[in-house]
Structure formats: structure tokens, C-alpha cells
Amino acid sequence: MVLRAPANGIEIAYDTFGSPGDRPLLLVMGLASQLIHWDEEFCGMLAERGHHVVRFDNRDVGESTHLHEAGAPQPGGAAPYLIGDMADDAAGLLDALGLDSAHVVGVSMGGMIAQSMAIRHPGRVRSLTSIMSTPSPQAAPPTEAAMAALMSPPSPDREAAVRRALETWKVIGSPGYPFDAERIARVAGLSYDRAYDPAGVARQFAAIVASGDRAPQLGELSVPALVLHGEEDQLVPLPGGTATADAVPGAKLVTFPGMGHDLPRALWPEIVGAIADLTAAAER
Template sequence: MTAHQSRGAQLLKINDVELCVETFGDRANPAIMLVAGAAASMLWWDAELCEQIAARGRFVVRYDHRDTGRSTCYPPGQPAYSFTDLTLDVLGIQDALGIERGHVVCQSMFGGLGLLLGVDHPDRVASLTFVSSSTGADDLPPPAGDLAMPAEPEASDTAAVVEYVVAGARAYAGGSPYFDEAAIRALVERDVARATSYAATLVNHYAIEFDSPARGGFGEIAAPTLVVHGDHDPLLPLPHGEALRDAIPGAQLLVLKGAGHDLPRPVWDDFMSALLPHTEGGRP
């Protein structure tokens, strides 16, 4: 391992909080910032996927949002931050790692961070990729009717928490033939075990304030944009991805056949086949 390659996860002081950050590959390569979805730590960007992307000439960064993993946590139900703060966390990580412009890949609800970055901080964004995300327009289809979840468990009951999160992942897979329950269970067990406060993880991201960009909306995004969406997604059905493509000038849509709301291993090759050419340019 050279001085330019991954050294494992580290805690960085960013914007008066601590964020746990891990990098893969040579930092001289174009940088890809992986932004997980709500209530998701960096572990939901699979380390093997990160390594595969890095091996193809990218510097890959994944991190724990506030209230996930080993990053700073707040009392459950009392997140003292907004979408803007989480957006500035991405830029703070870029600053700490010497990344002038990053290729930002954001998932699900935190596609909102991609929107804020692309509209209000275009000089820091080399490209955008939205995975399983949406414009949030009122006329888009609601989640599938069979997404009923069990009651949220007591955070102190670790076994119940694991079952609850696994049940959510199963539901969000939308009947995908690629859903691997054993792998998801192992991931969730690791995630719960390493979390500073999983009680905060379960609720806080859903209680934060959404800030709209100061300079416009999706139509003002100038960065090259890729939209990635599974055709089995029950939470945000495929028309959400199509609407996102249509709302952003020049955006391209990759439909992942057989995928739900996540990025299961069998679609990694398709994902990387689109992501790698999309992230070729830009200064690290």
C-alpha cells in the first residue's frame, strides 16, 4: 500500500463534527464521493464494490453520515442539522482529502444532497449520479402498497432492531430475484454493532429539515448527470427515475433490470459499465 492508497476508516473533524471516512485507491485518480441514503452508514456502499471501482482507476470515498456509524450522533429525535449541513459535510470531506471537484454519487432521499451540490456548488462537482432517487413531484406514483413495516423496535433490543432493518431491506428489494437475505443480515449486524447510536440512526434523518437550493432546481444542474434506477423499486417506482432524468438537462437513465431500491451484487457490472465512463474527467 502506497501513501496515496486507502488507509482504512478514519475520523475527520469536519464542520465541528466528527465524520468517519474511508477511501479506496489512488487519490491521484478522479474522485468518486459515495453518499449513502437516509439512515444508511458507509457500510451500505459495499467495500468490495468500492474496491472494484477503485481498481478501475478511481479514488473512491465512502463515509458515515451524521447519526450513522461512527460519526457524530445527536439525541434520538433531535437532529441539530439540515440537508444544507449534510451537503457541506460532503464538501468538507472533499476539502480534507484535497479533492477540488468530486464525482458525486448519491442514493435515495439523499439525492437531495446531490441537488444542493449541483445547483449551489457547481464548481465542486465534476458529475452527478442519482441512484434510486426522485424529484419528489406530487404527481409521481406512491410506494407500492405491500411496503407495510413492523412496528419500530426498542433500540436497546439488538436482535429486534436487526430483524426490523432486514425486514425493511427485504421490502425495499421489491421482490427482486437478487435479494440476498443472508448477506443483508450480516451487513445489518455489523452496522448495528459499530454504530455510536443506532437509536439515532433509526429516526434522525427522517426528522431533518429539507432545504431547497438557493439558485434554482433540477433544471439548473449543469454537471453531467446519470440517473440509475431499479425496475423493481417499490419505494420509488421507476417513473421517479424517469422524471429525474427528464428534469435535468442532458441526463441519462440506466435502468437496472431486476433491482429494487438497492444495488445488489448481480447488477454491479451494469452499474460500473455506466459509472466509469461517466466519471472519467474532472480534476481530483
């Protein structure tokens, strides 16, 4: 059941897995992606490894607050908010849940938010896992094909939205693993039903572009950190993960041959194991 909590002046939709007495683990999703993009089975695997898992909708997607009054970003105009504001949303959600801190895992833009959360709220982040992300878009520009898929026009209806999702993930997904068309179509349809807001996604994208390079601040962190990245990622190529690992003192970098800009089911045990090993070690 999706719940709602006030955070940083907005409302955040979230749900949880596992026992509240276990290690708190906050999952942060990427651009245009809702909490349902964290697969329930994947969350269950994390819970089985001793985590109380919290997944949530970032601002401007899903059932969290959409900043409709901000409108669509204008070329050359100021971004309505930055990645740091989204990191403050996540910290506010911890407040609402009565958590003084948590282990934080983010993918893509969610990795940027997780990085920013560790910078802005260092006492709130017990460990940092940054997946398929980067300290700065300039560190790992997308391929032309990936950028074209990302910037394709908004879909006029549900069927077109599902079709666009399938076409996008064929470009940016993992070439070394089976293409799970059934799951992609199901999640895309459910995402459309929960909330379809192209202007909100545009505001998120503007935040990514306007937020600058986090590498200098990441260099000041003293948090246990793990960086996971696909070697075939076209949207955030591998140099983004390398730049993240190079920036965070002591960070461990793990790369996966054949993995693109998604989390292939076959890699879930390895990814969950790496996260669990980090959080357990951080607790010690």
C-alpha cells in the same frame, strides 16, 4: 481503516479505496445507512476502473457525529437540519481531504444529498450520479408496504435489529434477483455494533421531508449526470428517477427490470461500468 475528518462543524468518519492519483469519487449513502452499506467489493470494482473512492458515514449514523442534543424530531416541529446541511458536510469532507472537486454518487437519500451538493456547490461536483432517488418525496411516494417497513418501531436489541433489516429488505429489495440474507444480516449486525441511534435516523428522515423540491434548481445545473433506477422500487418508485432525469439538463436515465431499492450484486458490473463511463467522459 476508518478515518475521521472535521467537516462543516462536525466530524465525518470515512475510508478510501484505490490510488489518490485517480479520479476522486465520493459515495453518499441513504437513510439510516452507514458507509459499510457500500460493499467493499463494489468499491474495489470502482477503484479498478480508475477511481479513488471515498465512502463515509453521514451525520447521525455510524461513527460520524450524532446530533444527540437535537433530540428526536417532534410532530409538526422544525427539522433539526436539512438535506442541504448534509450536502455541506460532504463538501466539507472534500475540503478536509484536499480535494477541490469530485465525482459524486448517491443512493436514495444519498442521491438527494448528491443533488443538493451539485446545486449548492456546483464547482465541487465533476459529475452527478443519482441512484434510486428523487428531487422530492412527493414525486415518488412509497407504497404502503414500503412505508410500513420503513416506519416499524425501533429494535430493542441486536438480534431484533438484524431481524428487522431482513424483514425490511424483503419488502423493498429487488424481486428479480436473489435475496442475499447472509449479507443483509452481516451488515445489519455490524451497523448495530458501530452505532444504533433511532433518533438520529428520525432526524435524517425529517430532513428529507422538510427539504422541499429540488427540481427547479436541478434545472439550472450544467453537470454531466446519470440517473439509475430500479423498475420494481417500492420505497422510491420509478417516477422519482424519471423526475430526476427530467429535471437535470442532459441527464441519462438507465432503468433496471427486477431491481428494487438496493444494488443487486448481479448488476454491479453494469452499474460500475455506467458510473466509470460517465466519470471518464466528464474528465475529457
